[in-house]
Amino acid sequence: MVINSTSCSLTGELPDIDPSVFKNTVAAYDMCYKKEKTLFNNWLELHSKALTIDGLGMLIEQAAESFRIWHGVVPDTTEIRKVLRDL
Numbered sequence: 001m002v003i004n005s006t007s008c009s010l011t012g013e014l015p016d017i018d019p020s021v022f023k024n025t026v027a028a029y030d031m032c033y034k035k036e037k038t039l040f041n042n043w044l045e046l047h048s049k050a051l052t053i054d055g056l057g058m059l060i061e062q063a064a065e066s067f068r069i070w071h072g073v074v075p076d077t078t079e080i081r082k083v084l085r086d087l
Helices: 040-047 056-071 078-086
Strands: 002-004 027-030 049-052
Touching: 027 040, 040 049, 049 056, 049 078
Parallel strands: 002 027, 027 049
Antiparallel strands: none
């Protein structure tokens, strides 16, 4: 598994990494999120068969956890995930 925590999906500049490093990657997680697939995940899909995931879920679940801490209620994140993904 690869976790991309670089800013490449925000800046549009991929790190200088040999794509062969990722040939056996099973899953890749880009901490960035966008409506369209992130630059890193697009690039990785060209160079591997990895399942790619973006950071939207992390954003939503961090917000839900903060809400739980402050209000003592765990919100259901299913609908907001759909709404934000469709924006």
